[in-house]
Structure formats: C-alpha cells, structure tokens
Amino acid sequence: MSRRLLPLCITVLLFIGMAAFGAIRYDGFLSPQVFLNLLIDNAFLCVVAVGMTFVILSGGIDLSVGAVIALTTMISASLLDAGWNPFAAMAVVLLFGAGFGALQGFLIQRFDLAPFIVTLAGMFLARGCCYLISTESIPINDPTYAAIAQARIPVGFGSSLTIGAVIALAVVLAAMRIAHATEFGRTVYAIGGGESSARLMGLSVSRTKVGVYLLSGFCAALGGVVMTFYMLSGYSLHAVGLELDAIAAVVIGGTLLAGGVGYVAGTLFGVLILGIIQTLIAFDGTLSSWWTKIVVGVLLLLFCLLQRLFEGRTRKAA
Amino acid sequence: MKLSQHALFWPATTLLLLLAVCALFNPSFLSIAWRDGHLYGNLIDILNRAAPLMVVSLGMTLVIAVRGLDISVGAVVAIAATVAALMIGGKFSAGGDVASDHPLWQALLAALLVAAACGLWNGLLVVKAGMQPIVATLILMVAGRGIAQLLTDGQIITVYYAPFFALGNGFLLGVPVALWIAAALWGLLHLLLSRTALGLFIRAIGGNPEAARVAGIRAASITLCVYTFCSLAAGIAGLIISSNVKSADANNAGQLLELDAILAVTLGGTALTGGRFTLAGTVIGALIIQTLTSMIYSLGVPPEVNLVVKAAMVFAVMLLQSAEFRGLVLRAVRGGAKHA
Numbered sequence: 001m002s003r004r005l006l007p008l009c010i011t012v013l014l015f016i017g018m019a020a021f022g023a024i025r026y027d028g029f030l031s032p033q034v035f036l037n038l039l040i041d042n043a044f045l046c047v048v049a050v051g052m053t054f055v056i057l058s059g060g061i062d063l064s065v066g067a068v069i070a071l072t073t074m075i076s077a078s079l080l081d082a083g084w085n086p087f088a089a090m091a092v093v094l095l096f097g098a099g100f101g102a103l104q105g106f107l108i109q110r111f112d113l114a115p116f117i118v119t120l121a122g123m124f125l126a127r128g129c130c131y132l133i134s135t136e137s138i139p140i141n142d143p144t145y146a147a148i149a150q151a152r153i154p155v156g157f158g159s160s161l162t163i164g165a166v167i168a169l170a171v172v173l174a175a176m177r178i179a180h181a182t183e184f185g186r187t188v189y190a191i192g193g194g195e196s197s198a199r200l201m202g203l204s205v206s207r208t209k210v211g212v213y214l215l216s217g218f219c220a221a222l223g224g225v226v227m228t229f230y231m232l233s234g235y236s237l238h239a240v241g242l243e244l245d246a247i248a249a250v251v252i253g254g255t256l257l258a259g260g261v262g263y264v265a266g267t268l269f270g271v272l273i274l275g276i277i278q279t280l281i282a283f284d285g286t287l288s289s290w291w292t293k294i295v296v297g298v299l300l301l302l303f304c305l306l307q308r309l310f311e312g313r314t315r316k317a318a
Numbered sequence: 319m320k321l322s323q324h325a326l327f328w329p330a331t332t333l334l335l336l337l338a339v340c341a342l343f344n345p346s347f348l349s350i351a352w353r354d355g356h357l358y359g360n361l362i363d364i365l366n367r368a369a370p371l372m373v374v375s376l377g378m379t380l381v382i383a384v385r386g387l388d389i390s391v392g393a394v395v396a397i398a399a400t401v402a403a404l405m406i407g408g409k410f411s412a413g414g415d416v417a418s419d420h421p422l423w424q425a426l427l428a429a430l431l432v433a434a435a436c437g438l439w440n441g442l443l444v445v446k447a448g449m450q451p452i453v454a455t456l457i458l459m460v461a462g463r464g465i466a467q468l469l470t471d472g473q474i475i476t477v478y479y480a481p482f483f484a485l486g487n488g489f490l491l492g493v494p495v496a497l498w499i500a501a502a503l504w505g506l507l508h509l510l511l512s513r514t515a516l517g518l519f520i521r522a523i524g525g526n527p528e529a530a531r532v533a534g535i536r537a538a539s540i541t542l543c544v545y546t547f548c549s550l551a552a553g554i555a556g557l558i559i560s561s562n563v564k565s566a567d568a569n570n571a572g573q574l575l576e577l578d579a580i581l582a583v584t585l586g587g588t589a590l591t592g593g594r595f596t597l598a599g600t601v602i603g604a605l606i607i608q609t610l611t612s613m614i615y616s617l618g619v620p621p622e623v624n625l626v627v628k629a630a631m632v633f634a635v636m637l638l639q640s641a642e643f644r645g646l647v648l649r650a651v652r653g654g655a656k657h658a
Contacts, residue, residue, distance in 0.1 A: 061452070107633075111640040114590050116387070116452070120577055121632035128625030135622060244460060257453045290467035297461020304449050304457070 007254030007307065008266045014299075015269050018276050026283040032159040038275035043164035044069065044223040044230065046271045048242065049249040050175045051219025053267045056250050057179070058212045059192045059259030060115035064104065064122035065220040066242035068097055070235070071126040072224025077138035077234025086144040094221050100126070101217015105210035119213075123243070130236035137235040140228065149229045164226040171222065175264045188212060192259025248296055249274055252303050273299070328638065329586050329602040336609045343617050356489035360612065368608035369496035370395075370555035372601050373503055374575060375582040377551030379600045380507075380544045382583055383524045384537075385592030386444060386451040388545065391552040391579055393462025394436045395572025398556030400466045402429035403475040403566035406482055418479040425482075426557060433553020434546050436462065441545030445538045459576070466568035476565045486562025496558045500601075503551065507597055520544070524592030581628075582607055585635055606631075 023030040039046070048065050055062045072093045079089040104122045108115050140146075152160035179185040187208040190198035199205045227238060247257075253270030255262025277295050281287045340347040340360070350359035374391050381388045405428055407419035418425070436458060443454035477483075488495040511517030522530040523537045531537045555575070560566045584590060585606050586599030610631070614624050637643045 107637075111637060111642045113636050113640055117580075117584060117590060117632065117636050120580070121629050121636070123577075124625045124632065125629035128623070128627075128629055131622035131625060244456070247456065248460065251453070257450055288467070288472055290464040290472065293464025294461050294468065297457050297464065300453075300457045300460060301443075304443075304453055305447060308447055308449065 004261060007303070008263050008269075010306065011252060011254050011266050011269045011273070011303075015273050015276065018273065018280065022276070022280050022283060026280075029279075029283055032155075032157045034279065036155070036159050036161055036165070038272050038279065039165040039168060040162050041278075042271050042275040043162070043168040044227040044239070045242065045245055045249065045274070046168040046268060047171050047219050047223040047226055049246040049253075049267045049271050050171050050264060051216035051223075052243075052246040053175070053250050053253070053255055053262065053264055054179070054188055054212050055115075055216045056247070056255055056257060057192045057259055057262055058188045058209060059195070060108065060209075060212065061119065061247070062101075062104070062213065062216045062220075063116065063119040063243050064100075064126055065216065065223070065246055066239040067123040067126035067130070068100060068217060068220035069224040069227055069239040069242060070130050070237065072097060072221045073228045073231065073234040073238050074130045074133045074138065074236060075234070076225065076228045077140050078133055080140055080142045080145065081138060086142050090225055093225060094218060097221020097224070098214050098218040101220070102210055102214040104217070105213030108213065109206050109209045115213075127236065133236075134234075135236060137233050140232045140234065145229065145232060149232055162229070164229050167222070167226055171219065172264060172268050179264050184208060184211060189260055192256075192261070194260075245274060248300055252299055254303070254307075256307055257304075325587050325596050326599055326602065329599050329606065332585070333602050333606050333609060336606065336613060340609070340613050340616060347616065352492070356492040356494075360616065362494065364605065364608050364612050365497050366494040367612070368604045369494070369500040370558045371575070371578055371582060371607060372500040372604040373551050373555045373558070374579045375586075375600045375604045376500075376503055376507060376597060377548030378576075378579040379583050379586070379588055379595050379597060380520060381451070381548045382580075382588055382590060383520050383592060383595035384541050384544050385524050385527065386541070386545065387580070388440060388455045388548045389452060389576045389580075390436065390440060390455040390458035390462055391548065391555075392572040392575040393459050393466070394433050394549045394552035395556035395559060395575055396463055396466040396566075396568050396570075397436060397469075398429040398433045398553035399560035399566035399571045400469050400475065400568050401432050402426060402482075402557055403477050403560055404469060405429070406477050406479045418482075422479070422481055429557060430550060430553045433556065434550045436553075437546035437549025438542070440549065441542035444545060445542050463568060470566065470568045472568070474565050474567045477560070478564075482561055483564060484561070486558045486560070496562070499554065499558065503554070504597060504601060511597070516540070520595070521593055524595070526593075578607055581632060585631070 019030075019035070028034070048069065052062060052065065075093050075096065076089050079092065080086060084092075100122065104118050107113055107118050148163050151163050153163070153166060154160045179188070187198065187203045187205070190201065190203055191205055191208060195205060224239075228234065231238065249270035250262070250267050251257060251270070252273055253262070253266030253268070255266060274296065277292055281289065281291055337348065347360050350357055350361055352358065374395070378388060378391065402425050405418075405420045405425035406422065420428075440455050440458060443449045443457070444451050447454070484495055485499070486496055490498055511520070519530070519535050519540055522533065522535055523540060527537055552572070552575075556572060559571060582603035583600050584603070586596060586601070586603030588595040588599060607628075610627060611624060614621060614627065
C-alpha cells in the first residue's frame with residue numbers, strides 16, 4: 001500500500017472502529033438515520049472543511065471562515081427581510097464570500113503577508129460587520145428557505161437526507177475532482193510541497209494562491225447558506241470557533257498541516273469523526289459536552305504524532 | 319539614525335495619536351486624580367485593564383521571536399484561573415469571615431505550576447516531536463478548555479476569599495497591583511535579555527535556528543524554556559483576570575486572548591518571522607489595543623464598531639510592515655512626483 005494513503009486509511013479505520021464501539025455499546029446506534037444525521041448535523045462544517053483542505057494543502061491557513069459563515073447568515077437574513085428573492089440573496093452571499101476570500105488571498109500573495117495574520121484580521125472584520133448589521137438574531141420567515149429547511153430526500157430504509165447534506169456531499173465530490181483532476185488542484189499540491197520549486201516549474205503560483213483563498217471564502221459562504229437552512233436565522237454569534245473545528249477535521253482527515261499531502265476524502269471522514277464523537281456522547285447521556293473537546297484534542301495529538309512518524313519514514317526512505 | 323527609523327516610532331506614534339483623539343473629544347480623558355488613596359483616571363484605567371494582556375503578550379513576544387506561535391494561552395488562562403479558584407474555594411463561617419480551603423500562596427503556586435506544565439507540554443511537542451508551533455499549541459487550545467470545564471464540572475466557580483481579590487482589584491502605593499505585576503515582569507525580562515546573552519541567543523535562534531544550533535547555542539532547551547515561560551505568563555494573567563472578576567469561568571475566561579496577544583506583539587513591531595523582537599513595543603501594542611477599546615466606549619461609539627476598527631488597524635499595520643507594500647507606495651509617490 002502506498003505510504004501516502006496510510007493516514008487516510010487510519011482515519012477511515014478509526015471511524016469504523018468508533019461506529020462499531022457505538023453499535024456494541026448502545027441500542028439503536030446502528031441505524032442508517034444515525035449515520036445520515038452525522039452528515040445532516042455537520043453539513044456546514046463539511047463544506048467549510050473542504051475549502052480549508054485546499055488552503056492547508058497549499059501550506060496556508062484560513063481563520064476567517066467561522067466569521068464569514070456568521071456574516072453570510074446575517075446578510076442572507078437581512079436581504080430576505082428586505083424582501084429579496086431567496087435565490088438572488090443566495091447568489092449575492094456566495095459572490096460576496098468568494099470576493100472576501102479572494103481579497104485575503106490577494107493581500108497574502110501580493111504583499112507576501114502571513115496567512116495567519118491576514119485571515120485573523122479578516123475574521124475580526126467579518127465578525128465586526130455582523131455586529132454592524134445587528135447584534136440581535138434575525139429570524140428568517142421566507143417560505144422558500146423554510147421549504148428547503150424542511151425538505152427530506154428519502155434514500156431508502158426509511159431514512160432521509162436534508163438538502164444541506166446533499167450540498168455537502170456534492171461539494172466533497174466536486175472538490176475531489178478539482179483536487180485530483182485539474183491543473184488548479186495539481187498546482188495547489190505543488191505549492192504545498194514547495195512554493196519556489198512550483199514557481200520554477202512554471203506553474204501559475206500567484207493565481208492559484210489567490211484561487212485557494214477564493215475557494216475557501218466561497219465554501220465558507222456556501223457553508224453559511226447551508227447553516228441558514230439549518231438554523232433559519234441570522235446571528236452574529238453563529239459558528240464561533242468553527243475555524244478550529246474545520247482545521248481539526250482536516251488534520252484528523254490525514255492532511256499534513258505543512259501542506260502538500262492529503263486528500264479531500266479524508267476531510268469528509270474527519271468531519272464524520274468529529275460528528276460521531278458528539279453522537280457517542282449524546283447516546284451515552286452521562287458524559288458532559290466538554291469531553292468532546294478533550295477527545296478532539298487527544299485525536300489531534302495522535303494524528304500529529306503519527307504524521308511526524310510518517311514524515312520521518314519517508315525522509316529516511318528518500 | 320532618524321527618529322522615524324527607531325523600532326518604537328510607529329507603535330508609539332499610533333498610541334499617542336489615539337490618546338490625542340481621546341483628549342480632543344473628552345478633555346478630561348488625560349487627567350489623573352488622587353482619590354480614595356490611589357491614582358484615579360482614564361489613563362490609570364487603561365493601564366490597569368491592559369495589564370493581563372501585557373503579561374501574556376510579553377510571553378508571546380519571546381515565543382514569536384524564536385519563530386514560534388502559542389495559540390493556547392487563552393486555554394491556559396482558563397486552566398490557571400480554575401485551579402486557583404478551586405483551591406481557594408472559600409466557605410462562609412459563622413462569624414461572617416471567609417476561609418480559604420488551601421492557603422492562598424499554595425493555590426497561586428499550584429496554578430502557576432500547572433500553567434508552566436502546560437507550556438512545557440507545548441514546548442516538548444514543538445522541540446522533541448518537531449510539530450509546527452501552531453498545530454502543537456492547537457491541541458492544548460482545544461483540549462485545555464475541556465480540561466478546565468472537567469475540573470469545574472462546567473460551573474463558574476465563584477471565589478469569596480477577599481485577600482485573593484488584591485491581585486486584580488487592589489492598589490499598592492496608589493498604583494494597581496496588576497500594573498505592578500506587569501511592570502515587574504517587563505523589568506525582569508528586560509534585565510534578563512539585555513544583561514545576559516539570552517537575548518542574543520533568542521535573536522540568533524529566531525534568525526536562523528540551524529545556524530544557531532551549529533554555533534553552539536542550545537536552541538532546543540532555550541525554545542523549551544520560552545514556551546514554558548509563555549504559558550507561565552498566561553497563568554499569571556489568568557490569576558489577575560479571575561481575581562478581577564472574583565470567579566473562574568472555564569468556558570469564557572481568556573477567550574480570544576491569544577489573538578489579542580499576537581496582535582499586540584505585531585502592533586509593537588516584532589517580526590512574525592522571528593529574530594527581531596521588542597518588549598517595549600509589545601507593551602505599547604497591548605496599550606494600543608486597550609486604548610482603542612476604552613476610546614470606543616468613552617466616545618460613545620457603539621461597541622459593535624470595535625472589531626471593525628481593530629480589523630482596519632491590523633490591515634494597516636501589516637501592510638506597513640510589508641516591504642513589498644512600502645516599495646509599492648514609494649514607487650507610486652516618486653512616480654507621482656516625477657509627473658508633477
């Protein structure tokens with residue numbers, strides 16, 4: 001088996017192990033709907049984490065995604081409040097997210113600034129703009145949004161998916177294609193492996209770097225739209241700290257934070273693992289919510305140590 | 319050397335400008351009075367409130383100077399505050415006095431030791447396991463708050479033992495105790511870094527870790543100490559913060575403090591790429607952040623604007639620090655002059 005696939009395999013095995021543990025320990029855990037709910041409840045996280053995967057593959061980081069989600073829900077809610085057509089509102093926020101990301105990417109690329117600081121400022125800006133729109137939660141009463149929120153797509157065995165979950169799956173499939181079968185995707189991997197060598201190879205490094213943040217901003221806005229379906233409200237404090245969950249999902253999914261190595265499919269399993277931890281804790285009923293944080297921390301530690309081990313081996317082999 | 323080339327010129331100018339704006343809108347802003355046996359006034363208030371941020375940022379400066387980053391300081395603040403609050407506890411006795419469960423010094427020492435242990439953990443992950451600093455400290459950032467909540471069972475622990483309140487609310491010789499602590503830490507670090515070779519070593523490690531190691535500097539041990547110190551400083555800040563609010567909130571204490579600390583360090587003129595650092599700049603950076611907050615409240619601007627202004631400041635400062643951007647502006651100015 002290829003060494004590069006090893007972290008992904010461990011992630012998948014871990015997920016299966018946790019599911020088996022839940023199935024043995026708790027009654028009713030092994031029903032299709034429980035697993036589909038993992039995707040339904042974490043659809044927005046999944047969309048955002050896919051965008052984050054590209055940023056991290058290119059060796060960068062995007063701390064602004066949680067705030068961009070909140071801003072998306074706020075803008076959507078206030079546009080709908082003003083009587084906009086729901087689809088026009090969606091188009092506006094998606095364009096806005098892509099533009100916001102592209103602007104951050106431009107600053108990072110053109111002025112050689114640290115992604116950490118630029119996206120940190122972006123996070124302050126987006127969160128601040130939320131407060132400027134309103135400090136209160138804005139409910140959404142639009143019939144189209146309500147219909148989308150309530151729609152269930154049956155997938156057999158008496159279980160169903162929401163539109164949000166379907167969007168998340170579509171994003172994962174599209175991202176896998178972009179990452180592995182396009183020039184953009186290959187350039188992202190090349191930049192993560194070594195920016196100057198990618199430049200020397202004649203790849204369009206500058207354009208791709210801006211593109212990566214544009215994609216992440218777009219995914220954050222799309223995640224925000226999915227969250228708007230899920231919550232049916234706009235609120236400044238939606239998705240606080242979601243950027244950390246997204247980064248954790250990417251790392252647990254086996255992507256190297258140094259860039260250059262990883263798979264979009266791994267991120268999907270990273271998100272599912274974060275979801276199954278919460279489901280296990282909910283099924284147990286006696287464990288408190290803070291165990292989620294501790295378990296996620298331990299998993300992060302294990303995966304990072306594993307990656308170090310794996311890196312060391314490849315270097316020795318080379 | 320021209321004044322404008324001094325490392326502290328831009329941070330100090332920013333701070334003075336902010337204060338001038340405050341004074342312009344509120345002439346009594348800069349006045350300091352002596353009331354109830356201590357100094358009183360907006361400036362004292364800013365210094366007092368900025369103290370925990372200054373303490374954390376001083377630790378962060380050193381971490382950034384050795385090419386690191388510590389995003390776990392907020393979680394460490396929560397852990398230290400929780401340990402101290404749990405150990406002090408405090409029960410009302412019949413006489414109306416409050417007794418502490420453990421002597422105060424034991425509680426404070428235990429909190430600081432736990433904080434230092436957190437830093438040692440971070441340092442080991444960076445130095446021994448070779449993880450990227452942001453990932454290594456992300457682990458504690460995520461798990462740390464969970465651990466603090468586990469200790470408190472998710473409750474906010476209220477402290478009733480009055481002597482503990484001196485840290486965050488007390489005055490010594492008319493000056494807030496928190497400010498004394500921050501100043502003492504700054505003075506100590508300044509002496510340590512300017513009078514011993516340690517400052518030079520840290521600059522060398524930040525400039526080029528490999529070259530520093532080859533030159534015989536014990537880069538690994540120094541980096542380990544720097545991470546331990548950063549968490550220790552976060553622990554001190556945690557004690558000040560929990561003493562100030564007379565409670566420990568595992569979920570919210572020190573929330574986003576890591577970002578403010580990194581911002582203070584950047585605003586002060588320390589390079590995020592490592593090697594160049596200024597402690598005085600960091601102190602000014604922390605004061606800029608607090609002045610901005612106080613200014614927004616005192617001018618009657620809705621506090622919602624605070625974050626947007628902060629974002630604008632970060633954008634401005636990072637662009638000014640970028641050589642590319644300065645070059646672009648310089649060319650534009652020269653080009654403009656030529657055409658004129």
